[in-house]
Amino acid sequence: MDHEVARGQGVAAAAPAGVEFGRRGAASAFFAAKRRTRLALLLVPPMAWLIIAYLGAIAALLVSSLWTVDSFTSNVIHSYTTANLHEVISQPLYRTVAFRTIVVALAVTVIDAVIAFPMAFYMSMVAGPRLRRFLVVAVLTPLWASYLVKAYAWRTLLAPSGPLSWASSGHTPGYGQTAIIATLAYMWLPFMVLPVYAGFERMPRTLLEASADLGAGGWRTVRSVIVPLVFPAIAAGSIFTFSLTLGDYIAVGIVGGKTQLIANVISDQVTLNQPLAAAISIIPLLAIVLYLVGMRRTGALENV
Amino acid sequence: MFLSARARVALRLLMVVGLAFLYVPLAIVILNAFNKSQTFAFPPTGYTFKWWHDAANSHGAIDGLWNSVKAGLGATAVALVLGTMAAFAVQRYRFFGRSTVSFLVILPIALPGIVTGIALQNAFTLFLHISLSIWTIIIGHATFCVVIVFNNVQARLRRTGTSLEDASADLGATGWQTFRFVTFPNLRGALVAAALLAFGLSFDEIVVTNFTAPADVQTLPLWIFNNLFRPNQAPVVNVVAAVLIVVAVLPVWLAQRLTDDVASSRF
Amino acid sequence: MRRWMQILRMPAAVLAAGLLLAGCASSSSGSTGAHKAPNIPMAKSVGNGEGQLNIVVWAGYAEDGSDDPKVNWVTPFEQQTGCKVNAKIGDTSDQMVSLMKTGQYDGVSASGDATLRLIYGGDVAPVNTNLVPNYKTVSSFLKNGNWNSVNGQMYGIPHGWGANLLMWDKQRVPGNLDSWSAVFDKSSQYKGKVTAYDSPIYIADAALYLMATKPDLGIKDPYSLTSKQLDAAVSLLKEQHSNIGEYWSSYTKAVQAFESGTSEVGTTWQVIANLINSDKKTTVETVLPKEGATGWSDTWMISSKAKHPNCMYKWMNWIISPTANAQVAEWFGEAPAQTLACQHTSDPKFCDGYHAMDAQYAAKIHYWTTPQTQCVDGKGNDCTDYSTWTTKWQEVKG
Numbered sequence: 001m002d003h004e005v006a007r008g009q010g011v012a013a014a015a016p017a018g019v020e021f022g023r024r025g026a027a028s029a030f031f032a033a034k035r036r037t038r039l040a041l042l043l044v045p046p047m048a049w050l051i052i053a054y055l056g057a058i059a060a061l062l063v064s065s066l067w068t069v070d071s072f073t074s075n076v077i078h079s080y081t082t083a084n085l086h087e088v089i090s091q092p093l094y095r096t097v098a099f100r101t102i103v104v105a106l107a108v109t110v111i112d113a114v115i116a117f118p119m120a121f122y123m124s125m126v127a128g129p130r131l132r133r134f135l136v137v138a139v140l141t142p143l144w145a146s147y148l149v150k151a152y153a154w155r156t157l158l159a160p161s162g163p164l165s166w167a168s169s170g171h172t173p174g175y176g177q178t179a180i181i182a183t184l185a186y187m188w189l190p191f192m193v194l195p196v197y198a199g200f201e202r203m204p205r206t207l208l209e210a211s212a213d214l215g216a217g218g219w220r221t222v223r224s225v226i227v228p229l230v231f232p233a234i235a236a237g238s239i240f241t242f243s244l245t246l247g248d249y250i251a252v253g254i255v256g257g258k259t260q261l262i263a264n265v266i267s268d269q270v271t272l273n274q275p276l277a278a279a280i281s282i283i284p285l286l287a288i289v290l291y292l293v294g295m296r297r298t299g300a301l302e303n304v
Numbered sequence: 305m306f307l308s309a310r311a312r313v314a315l316r317l318l319m320v321v322g323l324a325f326l327y328v329p330l331a332i333v334i335l336n337a338f339n340k341s342q343t344f345a346f347p348p349t350g351y352t353f354k355w356w357h358d359a360a361n362s363h364g365a366i367d368g369l370w371n372s373v374k375a376g377l378g379a380t381a382v383a384l385v386l387g388t389m390a391a392f393a394v395q396r397y398r399f400f401g402r403s404t405v406s407f408l409v410i411l412p413i414a415l416p417g418i419v420t421g422i423a424l425q426n427a428f429t430l431f432l433h434i435s436l437s438i439w440t441i442i443i444g445h446a447t448f449c450v451v452i453v454f455n456n457v458q459a460r461l462r463r464t465g466t467s468l469e470d471a472s473a474d475l476g477a478t479g480w481q482t483f484r485f486v487t488f489p490n491l492r493g494a495l496v497a498a499a500l501l502a503f504g505l506s507f508d509e510i511v512v513t514n515f516t517a518p519a520d521v522q523t524l525p526l527w528i529f530n531n532l533f534r535p536n537q538a539p540v541v542n543v544v545a546a547v548l549i550v551v552a553v554l555p556v557w558l559a560q561r562l563t564d565d566v567a568s569s570r571f
Numbered sequence: 572m573r574r575w576m577q578i579l580r581m582p583a584a585v586l587a588a589g590l591l592l593a594g595c596a597s598s599s600s601g602s603t604g605a606h607k608a609p610n611i612p613m614a615k616s617v618g619n620g621e622g623q624l625n626i627v628v629w630a631g632y633a634e635d636g637s638d639d640p641k642v643n644w645v646t647p648f649e650q651q652t653g654c655k656v657n658a659k660i661g662d663t664s665d666q667m668v669s670l671m672k673t674g675q676y677d678g679v680s681a682s683g684d685a686t687l688r689l690i691y692g693g694d695v696a697p698v699n700t701n702l703v704p705n706y707k708t709v710s711s712f713l714k715n716g717n718w719n720s721v722n723g724q725m726y727g728i729p730h731g732w733g734a735n736l737l738m739w740d741k742q743r744v745p746g747n748l749d750s751w752s753a754v755f756d757k758s759s760q761y762k763g764k765v766t767a768y769d770s771p772i773y774i775a776d777a778a779l780y781l782m783a784t785k786p787d788l789g790i791k792d793p794y795s796l797t798s799k800q801l802d803a804a805v806s807l808l809k810e811q812h813s814n815i816g817e818y819w820s821s822y823t824k825a826v827q828a829f830e831s832g833t834s835e836v837g838t839t840w841q842v843i844a845n846l847i848n849s850d851k852k853t854t855v856e857t858v859l860p861k862e863g864a865t866g867w868s869d870t871w872m873i874s875s876k877a878k879h880p881n882c883m884y885k886w887m888n889w890i891i892s893p894t895a896n897a898q899v900a901e902w903f904g905e906a907p908a909q910t911l912a913c914q915h916t917s918d919p920k921f922c923d924g925y926h927a928m929d930a931q932y933a934a935k936i937h938y939w940t941t942p943q944t945q946c947v948d949g950k951g952n953d954c955t956d957y958s959t960w961t962t963k964w965q966e967v968k969g
Contacts (some may be wrong), residue, residue, distance in 0.1 A: 031479020039397045043405070045352070046390040046450065050408050053603030054447050057427035058419070064426060071958040072606060072943060074668060076430070086571065093966050116416070118318035126307070126315055135319070137557050142326050144504050144552030150530045152538075153329040160832040163332060174763070175817060175833065189326060218307050225466035239414060247416025250510060250529070258815045260968055263418045268965065270422055273958070277422060286418045287679040292414060294409070301406055364637075429673065436675070519625050519675045520657050530660075533823035535830070535850050536638055 058285075065278035074272040084279035094265070098283045101262040104181055105245035109238045111185040112192040116237065117230075119193050124200035136197070143190050151251040155181040158255065175257030183255045184245050191244070192237035199233020200226075235300035242291055246284045336539065355539040359547075362403040362540055368527030374438060374507040375513075375523055379445030383502050384495060386446070387453025394454075412448035420448070421515030422534055425527040435517035444516040445509060449502035453508065456498035457491060464490050493562040500559040504552070575767045587872040608721045611875045616703050617884045620654040624882040626762070627679040628824040628839065629869065631842040631903040632730070633658035634888075639849070639935055640707035642902050644895045652889075654882035663770040663959075666941065671695070674876035678883040681946045682867040684772055684939035684957075690726050695872040697724045702884050705891045706819050709908045712930040719870040726869035726885055728887045732851040732895070732937050733925070734866035735768070735776065738839035739828055743853075751780045751838040751860045753836050755807060766828060766837030767811065771816035771964035772939055772958065775865050776838060777804040777811075779937060782864040786874045791866065795946035808967040812931035818968070822846075829855060841904020866936035906933070 030038060066080045088094050124137045142150070156162050158172050158179050165172040173179055176189035203226065211221045258265075262284055270277035295301065307315070338351045359365055387409075394405050412420060424444050428434050468490070472482040510525040517526060528544065529539035590964070598860035601602035605887040617788055624736045626633065634657060636643035647654050659676065661667035664685040671679050671694045681689060689695040700706045707729055713719075720726055739748050744761070754765050755777070779791035790800050816834055825843050828834040830852040835933055871890060873883045889895055891908060897915035906927035913922035926932040940947055946954040 008438070025482045031483070035397070039393055039399060041395040042389045042397075046386040046393075047405070047408070049386055049447070050412070050450070053427075053443070054412055054420075054423075055408075057423040060431055061423040061426055062429075070692075070939070071956055072690055073693050074672070082351070091962075093969070096969065115322055118315055119322040122319040126312055134558055135323075137553065138323060138561055139326065140556045140560075141396040141549070141553050144508065144556065145330055145549045146525060146528055146545050147508055148510060148525060149333055149541065149548075150329055150534055152532055152541075153333045155444075156332060157329060162831075186325065186329065193322075216469070218311055220334060239410075243414045243416065247418050247511070254414060254532075257817050258812065258968065262417060265965060266418055266422070269420075271665045273961070274422070281416075281419045281422065285419055288415055291457075292410075296407070301403075302411065443822060519659060520671075533821060533827045534638070535823070535846065538827075
């Protein structure tokens with residue numbers, strides 16, 4: 001027992017006979033080590049990164065929301081006060097903007113789900129194998145086009161003298177909430193199509209045959225068999241559309257006109273009043289965490 | 305199939321509409337890369353290659369490209385290592401908190417970018433007192449690229465299972481030999497696909513980069529952001545974007561080829 | 572271990588990490604009462620250039636030929652001093668203050684609403700004007716102002732000054748405008764095409780309009796507003812909000828908005844009008860309306876954490892040299908601080924048009940300054956301060 005423990009503890013321990021020494025010594029020792037140690041070695045670096053570096057930074061941000069700034073010089077003062085939290089809760093502005101943001105996020109999610117569902121359906125169920133691969137590439141490629149340029153393309157599209165106005169003889173919604181919803185729905189569509197498509201792929205075809213055997217028509221099968229099975233994948237896609245919308249301020253600034261979403265308010269405040277910005281950040285943070293926890297129950301996290 | 309012919313036609317139509325929705329704005333971008341009018345009047349007043357010439361000579365664009373490539377490679381490398389380690393831990397071992405690990409890994413990409421950006425900027429400048437540099441950009445990008453590698457590797461590990469590895473061990477191979485000759489070749493495709501996707505994500509990232517980049521390092525998205533509305537530079541930006549769109553097809557297609565189970569090559 | 576202890580392990584670890592990180596944060600004691608300029612040493616001499624210069628500038632202040640190949644005073648500077656210039660454009664004074672606080676920049680072209688904040692915040696160092704030879708011939712009414720000096724010590728080198736103007740698209744707006752009512756009128760005929768400057772300091776513009784239209788409110792200075800006066804200005808802005816198409820802070824976005832027809836009328840800087848007119852997609856006209864205007868008087872300041880102080884001093888001397896100051900004043904459309912610049916402008920009547928030497932005219936512009944509870948016009952202690960303005964501005968934008 002002792003020498004096994006010793007082996008587990010020594011990373012550079014001598015390797016058993018029959019294995020080459022030299023620079024493979026550490027690797028062999030890794031595999032020879034106890035299972036628990038191996039697990040620890042595998043988990044510690046990524047978890048250290050995520051927990052200490054990332055979550056620690058987020059926690060520090062939240063702690064900083066309890067600070068305040070000098071009202072004139074904007075230097076941060078390290079005295080703890082709940083003034084910022086109080087401001088965020090009591091000022092109607094933040095409620096209004098948060099509500100507007102959630103409405104936009106939900107609208108974008110629904111639109112994307114509605115567009116993505118038939119697309120994924122076609123790709124998975126109707127298209128042949130070669131066409132299927134081509135379509136996946138076609139859906140993924142726009143993700144590589146610069147996000148900023150896509151937002152600007154929509155600004156051009158909706159401009160008073162732009163293509164939409166030209167095509168519809170002068171009618172364009174202009175820049176505002178409608179433009180935001182359309183642009184963001186456009187941006188995040190591939191993020192919705194791919195998980196839904198993966199969900200379709202994972203669906204056992206035998207169930208569809210069984211459904212047909214039991215006498216269900218096409219529509220009924222879709223409603224009662226396919227949608228419930230694919231729903232976790234839709235939920236997974238919705239995590240992206242929801243969270244990406246909740247955090248977006250750049251595209252909103254480009255096509256949103258005078259409308260602002262919660263991330264715009266945060267980015268305005270972070271210039272000089274970082275503690276207040278941190279306090280306002282709690283709103284989208286909380287919204288996402290709640291959404292993730294809610295989606296967890298639908299099994300979305302396994303489908304991402 | 306249980307679908308009627310009419311249903312198939314309708315689906316095909318919806319697919320085309322969806323694809324058109326995706327590509328019409330991109331077509332406008334590519335069109336404007338040749339548009340003579342500087343304010344992108346529609347229909348275009350004429351066509352020219354002038355902007356392409358300007359783009360090739362634009363120091364800002366080329367520096368931006370180089371910085372983005374450096375940051376992307378760094379972030380992808382870190383993400384590959386950390387993501388693979390986490391995926392192995394979750395897929396090959398049973399321990400309390402497995403689902404928590406999955407939850408944690410997805411957080412950086414699920415939480416609003418601005419929150420991640422502010423938090424990291426604070427951590428770097430206010431708390432740790434390290435000045436921003438290309439490394440802080442890499443750290444920021446790596447943090448949310450981990451999830452891509454994690455998902456791809458985990459999916460591949462789940463698909464291939466342990467049977468081959470068990471067989472290898474039964475035949476007398478050591479742990480390292482099994483990894484080197486059995487597990488890793490299986491993983492290679494997933495790793496390359498994940499690397500391509502992670503690189504793409506890092507390459508186009510603007511929000512977190514805005515907060516973690518120093519004054520003198522501009523990635524390509526930052527350069528685009530600063531030049532998007534400038535009358536003389538906006539057409540050059542369109543050229544850069546057009547090039548990106550066309551060039552992107554290759555790695556995307558490559559990523560698809562490497563993962564024959566297309567369902568596993570996602571983010 | 573107990574189950575609940577296991578569950579709490581992780582959040583506890585995270586919280587601990589957070590508090591630990593927070594504990595390492597640099598603290599600064601800020602006094603909200605009377606402000607004192609921190610003791611920061613002043614440079615005694617200017618040595619050789621360090622090879623690099625990072626500055627925060629207003630749009631158009633550091634042109635290197637990328638906007639117009641003929642407009643370039645940065646490259647000659649780089650050639651003469653070896654200091655490679657990296658200019659970051661700040662869209663608003665708030666952004667500039669924020670950028671200077673990062674300590675990554677050597678200097679800034681600060682307007683009057685940023686200068687005192689930077690001085691009292693310890694972000695800028697006093698300037699040794701003896702090290703800047705061209706300072707001698709700067710307009711005397713710009714020296715030792717209450718916005719750029721403390722107790723007789725100068726904290727910067729004056730750059731130039733000008734007013735925020737009213738601009739309209741001549742192709743889409745008939746006639747000539749001469750009043751801010753074009754943007755403040757509730758039943759504006761330009762509904763959806765009005766633009767305004769996206770910064771809390773714009774509240775002063777509303778207050779200025781009220782000075783002329785609602786004198787019974789008793790506003791004497793647009794930056795010294797009591798609560799009641801501030802609320803009046805804010806409700807005017809909320810009315811304006813329904814006519815606004817887009818707010819602007821980035822000058823390029825303003826240019827694009829007018830050229831594409833998104834905006835047709837609004838407040839602007841002359842440089843924006845110049846850029847639009849030279850692009851020839853549409854034509855705009857500017858005017859200083861009859862109610863008066865807010866404006867800015869800009870000062871070059873050196874960071875207290877400057878990594879390249881020699882280059883910064885060289886830049887400050889360069890930018891107010893007669894030729895360079897003339898160039899930047901003409902490009903931007905402002906009155907140069909350098910008296911000798913007027914002989915170097917390409918348009919010999921330029922300085923006259925901008926009243927560059929006219930101290931009395933200069934005194935009539937309501938320059939940007941940071942509102943404080945102690946009224947900046949010295950008439951009382953019950954004024955609203957800038958953080959209140961910031962909150963109100965957020966409300967206006969909704």
